Amino acid sequence: GAVVSQHPSWVICKSGTSVKIECRSLDFQATTMFWYRQFPKQSLMLMATSNEGSKATYEQGVEKDKFLINHASLTLSTLTVTSAHPEDSSFYICSAPPLGRDFLYEQYFGPGTRLTVT
């Protein structure tokens, strides 16, 4: 089956610093990847759609200058949380549909990254 990895699996950082989270599709290519955020006991909220070779599209209410997304290759998307604050502490999850299967197919999710900002 298709595997998506995330790195790191958890990170603790100080307020004001930036944190980069990587999302990799290990055995398939993806022109599109999605970034979600999940607060405790809440559902996944889509933050942005990462598009290989072009700018990401952000959901309403998500600050694009704070959450920088880069999709440099067909297997890697990165999310950088800039000037992190305690309220950014959350579980960040990426997903991807395999290339050519971006309609009417399931998405493969990474294991998530737990970010704690102190």
Added chain:
Amino acid sequence: SQKIEQNSEALNIQEGKTATLTCNYTNYSPAYLQWYRQDPGRGPVFLLLIRENEKEKRKERLKVTFDTTLKQSLFHITASQPADSATYLCALDCHTGTASKLTFGTGTRLQVTL
């Protein structure tokens, strides 16, 4: 406003019984609906997908129904086992021509006891 609601935050059932989870939505016209399983501290894992023109889909002990008139999907796990304990999420895709974007429900935490 758009809303996706799953019947209860938590559901406790006895091993061997059938668990039935509900997903209701308002102000959406999904092309299809998906169900995922999420274990604590992990990403969701795909279980089943059902299209708007399908009434029912089965996979082993799992069954999903989709009623676009009622705007509801039911997710059944038959002969439930303690290993089925997890949070189950429904997700809608209102595909508009580009890659699908999923909107998730709040989830139902299922606990199967011996």
